[in-house]
Amino acid sequence: MARVVFTPNIQRHVACPEAEAAGATVREVLDGVFAANPQARSYVLDDQGALRRHMTIFINGVMISDRKGLGDAVGETCTIYVFQALSGG
Amino acid sequence: MSDQLLVSTRKGLFTVDRCGSCWEIAKVDFLADNVTLALSDKRSGRKFAALDHGHFGVKVHRSTADGWEEVATPAYPEKPEGLEENDMWGRPLPWSTVRIWALVAGGADQPGVLWCGTLPGGLFRSRDDGQSWQFVRSLWDNPARKQWMGGGADLPGIHSICVDPRNSRHVSIAVSTGGIWHTEDAGETWVQRGYGMRADHVPPELTNDPIAQDVHCLAQCSSAPHRMWVQHHNGIFVSSDEGQNFTELTDVKPSAFGFPVVVHPREPDTAWFVPEIKDEKRIPVDGKLVVSRTRDGGKTFTTLSKGLPQSHAYDVVYRHALAIDETGDRLAMGSTTGGLWVSEDQGDSWACVSHTLPPVYAVQFA
Structure with a gap:
């Protein structure tokens, strides 16, 4: 199971607690994380x-390199960080 | 007569109430967030706020008995695999809601119906008070839609939606840039309208092409819907046939350039504008913020300045930031430099509510 950590800045708008989900790609x-937290999906994608x-x-x-398809490989023990870029204001 | 204003700003949604003979800020919602537009639906009493969270995208919130709740954001359908569609800059056109630029209630006989115009040009309709949205595919799939271009933004967008008070299935929209489009079957089919307007930013062959027109704002008189007013990138235009044909008004002082227009709800010949010098100088003429009013269908205009800053004023009033209430007596406007003014005498005089607000994007009487 990969661990998924969200930027603190998103928490003011929608609760995105740290989560674990199975999967071979981002x-x-x-998909597993947002199935349990559907409101968060449109904040990221x-x-x-x-x-x-x-x-x-x-x-x-x-x-990651595949921003469109999110096909980058994820290992069982990986940690995925969902952050905001400094670009964008 | 409305005693409340919704003021959408770069840093929150301000509710302004009439207290005695004054107007005061009563509360702020979404403080520090970018509220690009708000709607007060007088049929249901519900309020809607469109937010742009930047990194986190566009969102819609709806008022509840004790606050707000996030509801569905209009979302584009899945882009067909292999479809290549670029914007005017050669970049892939996003099939994604980039901005909510129009949010209006459907007809009085259509409770729960809302219309929403977006960048990059998609139109949406809700039948359940914004709980869900349907993409108006017929307009998006119209081949002419691909001729729409960026105007007020890099991408084309629908900023004005007028629902005919006589027949809610008749709807006119305006696009920057893409001119005026009209449906008489609630969005099943669309025809181009807005002949007679003039675009100076395109070659002569296209100057009078209705699809090339950069309408800044379209307003329809609620009691005389045949009368439509347009504030256009190249001037002020008026229609007497529901927006099919327009006549340009050229003798407009101090300027015919601007963004908003509102029309009196019962006097189709009476309309208000907020002039700026011109497109490449978007500031008030001589640093004096004024409102232009015509009472004779555009034959003459009166410059209204009482109560407005008349020295070193560089306020711009955006297309949704001039409002009129249902009586036609009260007007309000907010500016890019944080000014907010209210008039209770059809614009003859104005009272400043604040000059330190965040940049104002939209004003509406609740």
Whole structure:
């Protein structure tokens, strides 16, 4: 199970507690997290399911490369960080 | 007569109440958040606020008995696999709600119906007070929609929605840029309207093409819906046939450039504008903030300045930031530099509520 940690800044708008979910890709893990917390989904992903423009995701400290498909591989013991970029104001 | 204003600003939604003979800020919701637009639905008493959280996207909140609740945000359908559609800059056109630019109630006979216009040009309708939204596919799939361009923003957007008070299935919208579009079957089919307007930012062959027009704001008289007024990028235009054809008004002092227009609810020949110098100089003429009013269908205009700053004023009043109440006597406007004024005598005189608000995006009488 991957661990998913959300930026503190999002918590003012929607509760996003640290979560664990199974999955081989970022998409699969986040689908699991958002299934349990559906309101949070649109705060992170746009209407097409891509990562919002000024959001970032790191896997064990490495920024993902597939912002649209979220196909970056995730290991069993990985920590996924959902953060906001400093760009975007 | 309305005794309350909703003021949408860059840093929150301000509720302004009439207290005695004064108007005062009564409360602030969503403080520090970007509230781009609000709607007070007089049919249900519900209020709606459109928020832009930047990183976290656009959201809609609806009033409850004791506060607010987040409801559905209009969302674009899944973009077909392999479809390539670029904006005017050659970048992929986002099939995603970038901004809510119009939010209006449906007709009196349609409780629960709301219309929502967005960037990059999608129109949505709700039938359940904003609990869910349906994408108006017929307009999005109209081949002409791909000729819409950015105007007030990089992407095209629907900023004005007028529901005909005689028949709620008749709806006119205005696009920046894309002109005026009209449906008479509640959005099943659409036709271009707005002939007679003039666009100076395109080659001569396109100057009078209705789809090239940068309408800044479209207003329809509620008791005489044949009368429509347009504040356009290139001037002021008036229609006497429900927006099918327009006539330009050229003798407008101090300027015919601006963003908002409101029309008196019972006097179709009476309308108000807030002039700026011109498109490349978006500040009041001579640093004096004024309102222009016509009472004769645009033959003549009166410049109204009593109570407004007349020295070094650089306020811009955006397209949704000039409001009129249902009596036609009260007006209110808010500016980019945080000014808020109310008039109770059809604009003859104005009282300043505040000059230290955040930038004001929209004003509406509740």
